[in-house]
Amino acid sequence: MTATPRRAAISGPEWWSTVADASWSHFDRWFAIVGVVDFEGDLDELEADLVGHLRSSLHSRGDMEAKLSHLADLRRCHAGPQIDAFALLAADEPDKATVAKAHRKVLDQGLEDRAMTPAMRDTPHARLNRRALYGHWDRFPVNPDRWYEKLAGRRPAAYTSKGRTFALTRQLGERLDRLDGPRRAEADRLALYRAFHTVGVELAVRGDDSYGNIGDLRVDTFGTYLGIDWETSGMAPEHWWQDLCELLVSEVYALTYRRETLAFRQVSPEQADLVERILLGLADEWRAAYQDYQADQALELVAWLHIGAHRYSRYTSAARRIGSDQWRPVVALAESAVEEGHTELAVEVFRAADRPGMHRDHLGNRCVKLTGVRLGETPSGLRVVK
Numbered sequence: 001m002t003a004t005p006r007r008a009a010i011s012g013p014e015w016w017s018t019v020a021d022a023s024w025s026h027f028d029r030w031f032a033i034v035g036v037v038d039f040e041g042d043l044d045e046l047e048a049d050l051v052g053h054l055r056s057s058l059h060s061r062g063d064m065e066a067k068l069s070h071l072a073d074l075r076r077c078h079a080g081p082q083i084d085a086f087a088l089l090a091a092d093e094p095d096k097a098t099v100a101k102a103h104r105k106v107l108d109q110g111l112e113d114r115a116m117t118p119a120m121r122d123t124p125h126a127r128l129n130r131r132a133l134y135g136h137w138d139r140f141p142v143n144p145d146r147w148y149e150k151l152a153g154r155r156p157a158a159y160t161s162k163g164r165t166f167a168l169t170r171q172l173g174e175r176l177d178r179l180d181g182p183r184r185a186e187a188d189r190l191a192l193y194r195a196f197h198t199v200g201v202e203l204a205v206r207g208d209d210s211y212g213n214i215g216d217l218r219v220d221t222f223g224t225y226l227g228i229d230w231e232t233s234g235m236a237p238e239h240w241w242q243d244l245c246e247l248l249v250s251e252v253y254a255l256t257y258r259r260e261t262l263a264f265r266q267v268s269p270e271q272a273d274l275v276e277r278i279l280l281g282l283a284d285e286w287r288a289a290y291q292d293y294q295a296d297q298a299l300e301l302v303a304w305l306h307i308g309a310h311r312y313s314r315y316t317s318a319a320r321r322i323g324s325d326q327w328r329p330v331v332a333l334a335e336s337a338v339e340e341g342h343t344e345l346a347v348e349v350f351r352a353a354d355r356p357g358m359h360r361d362h363l364g365n366r367c368v369k370l371t372g373v374r375l376g377e378t379p380s381g382l383r384v385v386k
Helices: 013-021 026-037 043-058 061-077 082-090 096-108 124-134 145-152 162-181 186-206 212-229 239-250 271-288 292-308 314-320 328-339 343-353 360-371
Strands: none
Touching: 026 061, 026 096, 026 360, 043 061, 043 096, 043 360, 124 186, 124 239, 124 271, 145 162, 145 186, 145 328, 162 186, 162 212, 186 212, 186 328, 239 271, 239 292, 271 292, 292 314, 292 328, 314 328, 328 343, 328 360
16 A cells, blocks of 8 residues: 655645645544654554554554554555645644644544544444444345344344343344244244344444343254255355354354354364455454454364364364463364374374464463373374365
8 A cells, every 4th residue: 555655755736736626524534643753754653653542552442453454545545646735734833732632533533423534433343343243135045134124123222221131132133933833934943044044143342242142042043044954045155154164253242152162063074165265364353453353263163163074184273373371172172183093183183273372371281181292392103284
């Protein structure tokens, strides 16, 4: 991406007409001023500074995501020749008070809701979540939106109290039971249960997922959803797996905790390759949106996919992508290998994940306990099974 030219290189009255024709918000100007004054026109450096704030403070995470989204939108709108006009606007020698205000607004202060720009409200994170919840419904044999309206009921308040969560969970479960039935076609049931999972996520977001048993209800119905014959219903594999993987990657309420392979136990070898490509693509998308948790979730799901489908030849590559920041999927890969008599493969799994990270020592200890091999040693007579 082209960075803004250095301030010293900005000159020439020929740019004024371009600037005059542009429509600039207050935040456009503040970002331009900070980009030039604080970072010498290098917008990559400004972005890196905002990312540093994003990853160092949980309290300002939402604000920093919004500011990064505005910066990305600004760069898209003024890419190419107009990027010079953007730099010139910032370089129009603002007074000290304006520079100080721009610095506070962009780098220091939190955002006021009424002052947020459209790009700040519709962040990449928000778009990915929205796509995960509803974005692939038009690919279903029956669109889930009809069932969504019946399950969600009247539009609820933005926040649900703990006591109210119990009542809403009970009502949601009763609605689902009434709408399901033995005469319901498979395509209708697929749409019904898919709509339920979006409604359930929204209820968990509005309230407190530790209250009201919404988590228990979602876990119970997830198995039912996976048990519906989606292929017979007329849904294409690429659409089924894209929608399901997006739902699982965006999930932050432990829907599959201790049942991580459940979604992948019936996957065919041909579809397993498709699912892996989808998950790796999602990892890249979420990482690009600075959502490391969901990106890591996608890489962990690749490991659970390989375990569920017994794809032993992919174990080490999955462990290598995860590293030592997450220990559960790495240990699960190794344990799966040992259970099938492939101790040498388990050692390779631990070695693949052996790099600096939060759980590196723990994984080293688990390797010794599980295989008898200490990482760094060269085991004799061990051969990786492909």
